[in-house]
Amino acid sequence: MENARTAVIKLFILAYFFEYSKGIDVSFRRYCKRSFLGDQDCYFKVREHWDFLKFRKWLDNLDPLGDVSLRITCTEGGSLYIPWPMRARNLKRLEIKNCLLRGYFDEHDVKSRYPDSLEVRSIVNSVTEVSLLDWVNVVKSMQSEKSYTCGQETLVRSIVSNNTYSFLNIPKLPGSKMLELLSEISDSFREKGSHVKFMDSCKKRFWSDQDCFFKLLALNLSSNPIWHLPEELQRWVEKFPQLEYLDLSNCKLQSFSFAKPTPHGREKAIYINMQNNNISEVPTDFPRYSTWSPPILIDLYGNPIP
Ligand SMILES: *[C@@H]1O[C@H](CO)[C@@H](O)[C@H](O)[C@H]1NC(C)=O
Numbered sequence: 093m094e095n096a097r098t099a100v101i102k103l104f105i106l107a108y109f110f111e112y113s114k115g116i117d118v119s120f121r122r123y124c125k126r127s128f129l130g131d132q133d134c135y136f137k138v139r140e141h142w143d144f145l146k147f148r149k150w151l152d153n154l155d156p157l158g159d160v161s162l163r164i165t166c167t168e169g170g171s172l173y174i175p176w177p178m179r180a181r182n183l184k185r186l187e188i189k190n191c192l193l194r195g196y197f198d199e200h201d202v203k204s205r206y207p208d209s210l211e212v213r214s215i216v217n218s219v220t221e222v223s224l225l226d227w228v229n230v231v232k233s234m235q236s237e238k239s240y241t242c243g244q245e246t247l248v249r250s251i252v253s254n255n256t257y258s259f260l261n262i263p264k265l266p267g268s269k270m271l272e273l274l275s276e277i278s279d280s281f282r283e284k285g286s287h288v289k290f291m292d293s294c295k296k297r298f299w300s301d302q303d304c305f306f307k308l309l310a311l312n313l314s315s316n317p318i319w320h321l322p323e324e325l326q327r328w329v330e331k332f333p334q335l336e337y338l339d340l341s342n343c344k345l346q347s348f349s350f351a352k353p354t355p356h357g358r359e360k361a362i363y364i365n366m367q368n369n370n371i372s373e374v375p376t377d378f379p380r381y382s383t384w385s386p387p388i389l390i391d392l393y394g395n396p397i398p
């Protein structure tokens with residue numbers, strides 16, 4: 093009896109080392125609930141540092157593998173190494189909270205081995221570390237694939253709330269060049285001080301913009317320090333043809349205006365939540381928004397409109 097038990101334990105240890113020797117981090121398994129069909133529902137509480145690439149590698153070796161859901165919450169000082177656009181095998185849902193995100197540009201020139209799969213992405217109360225030097229190189233080389241710059245086109249729901257950017261590796265440049273650079277940056281990293289960037293925006297000069305976010309139904313940008321409505325959102329129908337819900341509540345908007353959509357064959361309205369901003373007047377064509385095709389419906393509750 094005792095021998096049998098020892099044998100089982102030995103076998104277990106052997107299996108463990110076999111996986112370990114292949115570089116598979118067996119410790120991920122403990123944090124994931126596996127369903128009968130191989131779905132993995134994973135939750136990590138990160139205190140120090142967590143590496144998305146190791147997790148991705150672990151997923152590579154699972155068989156069968158169903159849909160993967162990954163939730164990560166960091167405690168004070170916790171950080172993730174997670175290069176954009178965060179692809180992994182069968183990853184359908186990704187939720188990140190309270191983390192410092194590193195490695196943003198690290199895979200911009202790497203051809204992804206994984207097809208788009210992400211449907212829901214939520215990044216809340218987080219800080220993204222961006223190397224300015226890398227950013228300059230990415231813009232300069234412009235070699236990034238569309239799939240890199242557009243993020244994942246399978247995305248249906250995106251939540252980006254109270255996120256800021258911190259910049260590293262600020263290049264040494266003469267004053268005028270620096271100004272030029274900063275104006276380019278302020279174009280894509282919108283806003284003073286906190287440097288909010290619309291990661292998802294498909295800016296023409298930076299990325300080829302066909303089909304970006306074709307499937308996106310809901311975009312939640314609530315609680316971001318947004319002072320001006322970016323062009324991409326003013327002309328929302330071009331970048332987000334299916335968008336039905338846009339949450340811009342609790343931002344710092346002082347004004348807004350939307351472009352009249354070009355005929356698009358879509359009748360379904362978009363609902364835009366602009367509650368609790370600092371909007372004191374509406375554009376002159378505002379009364380007609382709801383008659384446009386598609387109609388634009390805006391909730392302005394909690395704004396200082398006289
Ligand atoms: C916004 O996120 C920061 C962490 O980046 C956090 O300290 C702060 O409490 C958050 N603010 C709100 C209103 O949740």
Ligand SMILES: *[C@@H]1O[C@H](CO)[C@@H](O)[C@H](O)[C@H]1NC(C)=O
Pocket residue numbers: 216251253312313314315339
């Ligand atoms: C949008 O995000 C905010 C903050 O994360 C949340 O409170 C709100 O419920 C979200 N809106 C929707 C419609 O999910």
Ligand SMILES: *[C@@H]1O[C@H](CO)[C@@H](O)[C@H](O)[C@H]1NC(C)=O
Pocket residue numbers: 344346370372
């Ligand atoms: C609201 O906007 C006014 C200008 O229209 C500005 O003076 C004020 O500081 C803003 N308030 C907040 C809380 O941002």
